[in-house]
Amino acid sequence: MQLTQSLRRNAELFPSQAALICGSRVTTWAELQQRVARLAAAFRAAGANPGDRIAMLAVNSDRFVECLYAVLWAGCVAIPFNTRWAEAEINFALEDSEPAIMVVDANFAGWASWFAASGVAVFGCEDGLGVPSIGELVSMHEPIPEEGGSGCDLAGIFYTGGTTGRAKGVMLSHAQLITAFLAAQAVTQYASNAVVLHIAPMFHIAGAGMLFGMTMLGATHVILSSFDPATTIKSVEEHRVTVMLLVPTMISMLCERLRQQPADMSSIQRLTYGASPISSAVLEAAMELLPNARFVQAYGQTELSACLTVLDHEDHLAGRGRSAGRVAPTMSLRIVNRQGEPVPVGVVGEIEARAPGVMLGYWKQPNLTAQTIVDGWLKTGDAGRVDEAGYLYLEDRVKDMIITGGENVYSAEVENALMSHPGVAQCAVIGVPDERWGERVHAIIQTREGIPVTESDLKAHCEPLIANYKRPKSFELRATSLPLSGAGKIMKAELRRPFWEGRSRQIG
Template sequence: MYLTQGLHRAVQQHPDGIMTICGERTRTFAEVADRVARLAGGLRGLGVEPGDRVAILALNSDRYHEYLLAVPWADAVLNPANIRWSPAEIAYSLVDSGTSVLFVDDAFAPMLPALRAAVPELRAVVHCGDGPTPEHAVGHEELIAASEPVPDARRGGDQLAGIFYTGGTTGHPKGVMLSHANLAVSALGALGTGFVFRPGARFLHAAPMFHLADLAGWHGQLMLGGTHVMIPAFDPVATMRAIETHRVTESVLVPVMIQMLVDHPEVANHDLSSIRGIMYGASPIAQPVLERAMKVFPEAGFVQAYGMTELAPIATLLSPEDHLAGRLRSAGRAVPHSEIRVLDPEGVEVPRGTVGEVAVRGGHVMLGYWNNPEETAATIPDGWLRTGDGGYLDGDGYLHIVDRVKDMIVTGGENVYSAEVENALAAHPAIAACAVIGVPDHDWGERVHAVLVCHPGTTVTLEEIRTHTKSRIATYKAPRTIEIAESLPLSGAGKILKRELRKQHWPDSDRQVH
């Protein structure tokens, strides 16, 4: 299989169907295929050779979609940059990957001088925005217009499809190498469950397209020949308008986006009835938020996906039926392409119901980390990829994620998993968002500390929070201290950056755990 295969199939079967909708621009499958072939020819003209890395730093758009297809069409390798990173972090990923060509839009064009200075290997920049083309760059549209179409290289199979850098929350980010086969196996396995996507769907790209969560949706939609609707970035009102205007049927959202949508004061003013499927993941979702979302989108089947970049990215899915059956605390069961075990620190599988580290095996497991064989060997020591997530399998094979292994709080000799505490806290009517971390404590080693964001006009006290939490989980798991914040730091994938929250409590420790 190869990444461009779905485009060829769609052109053969319904060339005049709508493939992309982005603002006022609407393009058919045949038009996109011609543009992609010409864009690939333009990349060849810029000196792109087989296996060269071509990066993009841009908001969501139809041109981002064309980049994802044109790069493998030209026999090159994708490198989508994290739009939330600083120029220094982005420059690191470009230098580390040896990127030679960079696509950049209007939002990130101001970074170009700094990136050019920091990345001497960068020999060409393609401007994919709508504004004036920056100096020493070539315009996306001009490159297409000036280039002849080239045949698809059909780069595929075990060949490298892309380097996808991890969040970089600790030390330097790692470049995850995914092959075309990795991505195809993950997409086909998810499609094979029947839980996600369907022919004729209209898929909304509201989550950032650089991230594997949205890319999974993009790839599944590409395989089925559906329509892609793009908005530049997630905004609750823009998302609701796009759903209403274009009769969107599916989307991939992270939990913080779902919460912002269902709690928005204008949600009742938009017709969201076209939505038939919402896949969520990237971080846990609180049960009360999910229950509110199911009321806002009553016709939608909700599917939870568990996985990670290193798994291309899907390992388990929780079906719509499982949501209705009350399994909301589970991450679902292994998809057809994925085998899962839960291991102890020695790598031995533990009994059902016992918490250990989740390990995954299958054709979706990454090729490895770019230029990092030691970390690759440590992560995949025996064919089983160690996820770093703590969890357990129940008697029916449902996976329950309790926390990151490294983030487990040990207080008074008891293990506390922050996700469980966060789920209890989220049920409090005053709390809009929360994060639980372990902080140093003279008596307990670590204590459970909650960082809370309250709804406007509401307040909470520590005593109130402890009483509320202890009514739902064990007393020793209740927060001993709380902190009220205006917002929580988020990664580009919508994950809460707990390392940032810990810094003020662990100023002299890199480990941040006892």
């Protein structure tokens, strides 16, 4: 199995078909293969040997895609840096991964001289950055034969975490990235003539996995640098996009825009979502506003090469929208207690997974790898339960579970109740210190413009929905958006930090 094989196939079968659409630039599959082979030659000429690492600090673009495949074509290892990292996090990843080459775009041109001073060769996605650009490199070099790895060879390192301690570089192979997509494809298929709108950042496993997987199918990739509801809608209408991958936060914002300014979204045939729980209210609105779309939820994590379970469209129609679906082919999951023992059906515990997509390990962190993968089972850090039919229900991140007065409260359940209030646009539920209860349930809410809402309203709204001990005891109402990670998730660690400064959080 080899990620670059799909480039060769598409160039042979669909040479004149659009592979990449980014702004006004359109690149065919034949052109893309040639550009990738020439850029790979430039990487090799700059001193990158097979197995060396090449990092990218750039937003989504066609040049990013060319770079990613050129790294693999040259037999090197791709490391996409998170474009939302702070300076210290970029420095850490640079020192940790020790890349031979850095590729930056105009957003990070200021870093070029610093990277160069660190002894790293630096290239630019665009002209005018003071370093050789991808366009210049492609024109200067002749294409080289592919020297990429395959199977269990390391293909990429994707950094996760970083908000609660040392970032973790997840090592993924060609075979892991390919089989994870094919497992999901076996459950619910994408069309081979798909037009995919890429919004999720490709430094995240969801965005990269969608790129690799849909390239295997020969789809056309329409690429946006970031998420904006108006731009997303315009792209869908202009290019007749058929497939989107969004996180629930994006879906909520898209629905808000469509309510205000209706548009023709009839081309959307498939909307895949995941990364965090979706509220029933947002899901119902999306299904109404995107009537031709089949909704599919995928649950997984970077350490699993993305996907573990899939909830297909029929399951949504059957009222299983709160489930994360059933385990995909080739995958296994189990629920265990704190002693690592499997628990009965319906009992909440930690989700563990065994699958071909389980990572090779954490880069330079063998001890953490050994703690995370035990007897072939990956400890996901997520809490969930499985019902009699094999459907997985996510309760929370284990670390986000709130213990108040000896009772376990899963924030996702509280958030789902709050999100069904019409005045709530976003919310995050966290545990904060409480002298009496140890922790109390605290809700941080972005209110919806034009709909007045008070703490009393929210308390009354939650009363019939969740038990008293689960209801928030304190609130913080905001008019602005909550902090989001590069993957579009609400950054609970950042919201929690002010409450727990100088304290040791004990959750049992």
